[in-house]
Amino acid sequence: MTTEDRTPGPEPRTSLGQPPRNRRELLRKLVWVGVWLVFMSSPVHDLAAGRHTPSGTAAGWLGLAVFAGVYLLLVFRNMGRPMRRSLVVGLIVVLCVLAVVLCLTLGAAWLGLFCYVSVACGAALPLRAAYWAVPATGAVMLLVGLPTDEAEARNLVLVVVLIGFAMTGVVQLVRTTVELREARATVAHLAANEERLRLARDLHDLLGHSLSLITLKSELAGRMLPGHPDKAAQQVADIEQVSRQALVDVREAVTGYRRPRLSAELAGAQVALTAAGVSAELPAEPDLAGAGEDGEAVLAWALREAVTNVVRHSGARRCVVQLLHRQTLDGPMLELSVEDDGSGGSGTIAGNGLTGLTERLEKAGGMLEAGRAGRGFRLVARVPLTP
Known part of the structure; x- marks a missing residue:
């Protein structure tokens, strides 16, 4: 994920304010909510002590019940249909007004309600808004508490501010954890896609080459069968050998252990070109x-793809394969060149084989060039050399 400007998406799902998905999460949420209810012990003790008139006590219990209900509604604000941001802000304002009214009418014992207002600001508001709302809650608590109990107000203001900022930290921690989990899931998904792409490239290169050779030899065997049954039998034996080797190659490619060797591919290219009636010039060693x-490995794949295209598409009579060491602006390179005199494609539109080959070479730090060369087609693959 980058830090550049981008259109903000939906906020990641956190456990705060969200419905529990199992019994363990439900227990954890109840414990979390229960810890914060300790600040209501002072108002409850004040009402139970009988220090107020019956009407004042009844009003106190009613106000405390409404305050607790609004607070719990904010805590579970995303149960079912999530609340709108404007409704969340309105409920926080209701909490603040209730705390002010109860403190002014019932005394300093109710100053602890501002802790809930601060927690609600830290948990439910956006981070920038919470940075302003939490200190503002502490300032309101001081204004309300100083006339009634200055010492209690001064002792509690630090708790109100710190507990609100602590809640913003908890929210950010949970949000970061969720984003990290989503990032890990994305990385795993990309890795799986990359493995599928690798497998698709391998199967294309393996089966395209082998099936082309099998088709070619089958046609030769069919033409030779009436007049030269012994030669046709030899072609059928070659078909069996190629098909068996193709099966082995596919199995190795699926398991991811196959590393093609250039010497083996050169020998296979000689057989394929000769069988297709193409005069081949290849390096001996x-x-x-x-x-x-x-x-x-990547040069071997390039040779296989190039020879397959010569056999299937070019209609060439001659093919020259060269392997050279060159000094380029990018450093020393090993260059594989496959050139034919056929009428193959222009090379302006890359097929699946050339696209996959380009990706292989880029991963190895190399490059691919393919296009018309004189009357034929030329493919050049380069990989960097290390000292």
Whole structure:
């Protein structure tokens, strides 16, 4: 997630103010709410002591019940349909007015109600609004409490402010935890997508090459069968060998352990091009010094894709494969070049094979070039060399 300006989305779901999803969350929420109810012990003791008139006591109990109900409504504000922000602000104002009226009419013992107002501001308001509302609650408590009990008001103001800011910290901590969990889920999802993409590339490269060779040899066997049954039998045997090897390659690709070797791909390219009637010029022994396993593997994939395209699409009569060490502006490179004299595509529109090959090379720090070259088509793949 970046910190640049962007359109704000919905706030992440936190456990504060949300319905419990299981019995454990319900117990945790009840304990959390019960801890804060300790500040109501002083008003309850004041009413139970009988220091007020019967009408004053009844009004006190009623006001305390309404205050507790509004507070609990804010705590569980998102049960069912979440409250609108304007309604939340209105309920906080009601809490503040009730606290002021009860303190002015019933005495300093009710100053603890401002702790609930501060907690409600910290939990229900946006962070910037809470930074202003919590100190304002402490200031209102001082204005109300100083005329009645100055010492109690001064002792309680720090508690009111700190408890409100502590609640904003708790809300931010829960929100950050939820965002972290969502980020982890996103990373896991992206990793799964990347693995699917890798598997799709591998299967395309493996099956495209093998099935093209099987199709080609099947056509040759069909043409040879009437006049040259022995040669047709040899082609059928080659088809069986290629199909078995393709099955092994697919299994290895699925398990993720396959690393194609360039020497093996060169030998396979020689067989495929010869079977297609294409005159092939390939390096006898590739010099892979400094390419590393990843570089060799991606060049092997490039050779397989290029030869498959020559056999299937180009109609070429000649194909030249070169493997060269070059010094470029980006440093030393190992370059694989596959050029034919056919009439293959223009290279301006990349198919699935070239797209996947480009992604492979970019991951290895290399690059791909493909396009028309003279009368034919040329594919160049480069990977960086390490000392």
